[in-house]
Amino acid sequence: MLEQLTLSDNCRLTWLNGGVTHLDGGAMFGVVPKPLWSKKYPPNELNQIELRTDPILLEVDGKNYLIESGIGNGKFSDKAKKNFGITEESRLTESLRTVSLTPADIDGVLMTHMHFDHASGLTDGNGRSIFPNAVIWVQETEWNELQQPNIRSKSTYFEENWWGIAEQTETYAREIKIADGIRLIHTGGHSAGHAVIHIARGGQEVWHLADLLPTHAHKNPLWVMAFDDYPMDSIAQKQRYLNPDSFETAWFTFYHDACYRALKWSEDGKSIQQTIERKRDNE
Template structure:
C-alpha cells in the first residue's frame, strides 16, 4: 500500500498469549470466546504486528515487539516461543535490515511494544536498530520509570533505559508532526501519553490502533482491556476517534488482532464495527 510518499508494510513480530478476561474486560466469556478461542489456561492469542513506512528518505518502524530477552518462566507464562527476533526476520522478508531503519516510534513502553528495541550481547544491552532515532512521549517515559502498582509489571527498564543511555531516545511533548504526512496523536486511557501514528494524504488515512483497539472487537464501547489505567478516558477516546475515522473514511491498522490486519469502519444501530478487510503490504 502507498500513502503519499510512503510505502506501507506490515511487520510481523510473532505472537504471545494473555488472559482472555483481561483482554475483554467486562465482556462475558460466552460472548468473546465466539471470536477468540482460549486455551486451557484461559489465554488468548495476541499478535505482535508493527508497521514500516518507507519513503521521503526515511524508514520508520512503529513499535518493536517483544524481542528475545526473556526467561524460560516468562516465555511459559506468555506462551512466547521465538528464538530469533521475528521483527528483524520480517524486515528481511521485504529486503530490509535492522541497520536500514532511520526512525522508531514507540507508542508506549510496555514490554510487548518495546522489547525488541534492544539486544543483549557481551553482557550488555545495545540498541537493536543501530542507526535509528527512537521517539517516545516524555510523560510516558517518566511514568515508565515510576509506574503504579497496577501497571508496573508491564514496564521492563532494560527494554528502554539502554536507549536513553545510548543517547538515541528523543522525548516528545504532546501532539507531533513528523512531516506533512505523518502525525502522532496522544491517548491517555491505556497508559500515560500513548502516541499513535496516522499516515495520510489527500485520499487515504491509516491509523495505527496500538492498545486503543487491540482487536476489532474493541470497537464495542464497553470492551476495554483490564490493563487500562483510566477506562473512562479510554471510553471517550475510542468514541472520539471512531467518529472521526468513520466520517473521514480512515483505515484502522491493528497491532494485536490475529485475524485482522487492517479494516475500514461501518456504523449500525449498535455503534461502530469493522467493515472491509484492507490488504496491507
C-alpha cells in the same frame, strides 16, 4: 509474503514478524462476559487469546520508520514465556531482509507506549540498541514512568528496554509531527502516556489506535482491557476516534490482532467493508 497497505507512491505500510503472545481473554476484555467476547475472538483451551506483536514498517518519502518494535529476542525466561504465552520470539531482522533492509536502515521508531510487549524489541538481551541510527519517539509522560514505574506498572516497564536507547529518544507532550501527514498524538487511557498514530497520505487516512483498539473485537467503546490504567480515559478516546467520520474514510491498523492487519468499517460501524488479513505460516 508480507502483508502491505500502499497509500501512495511514496508511502507504504508493511507488517513484520515481531513475535506472538497469548494472554488471558478475560483480562483482555475486562468486564465483558466471556459468552460475548469469545464469539468475536475465540480463546484456546487455557482461556488465552492469540495476540501478535508485529511492528509495521512505514516507508515514507525515502525514510524507513517502525511503528512499535515487537517482543525481541532473548528477553524472557522460560517462566516468563509461559506466563505471557510467548510461543514465538521476534523475526524482525528476517522480515526486514525480505524488503532489503536491516535494523541499521531504520530512521525512526514510533512508540505508542513502552509496555514490554511493544518495547522489548528496541534492545537486545544485553540492553543494547537494535536500531543504532533511529530516533525513537516516546510521549514524555510514558518515558518518565518507564524510568520510575509505580507499584502497578513496574511489572510491564523493563529497565533493559530504556537505558540502551536513552540517547536516541526524543519526547513530546501533546502531539508531534514525524513527517508530512504523520503524527503521534497523546491519548492516555491504556497507560498515562499512551499515544495513537494518524497517517494522512495520498488522499487516504489511517488510524493506528494501538492498545485502545488492540483487536478488531474491541471496537465497542466499552470493551476495554483490565490492563488499562485509566479505563474511563480509554472509553472517552475510543468514542473520539471510533466514530462515523472515521468509519467513512479511514483504515484502522493493528499490532496485536491475529486475524486482521487492517480494516475499514462501514459508515455506521456495524460491518467490516475492507480487510487486509493476516496470512498464516502455512498459507
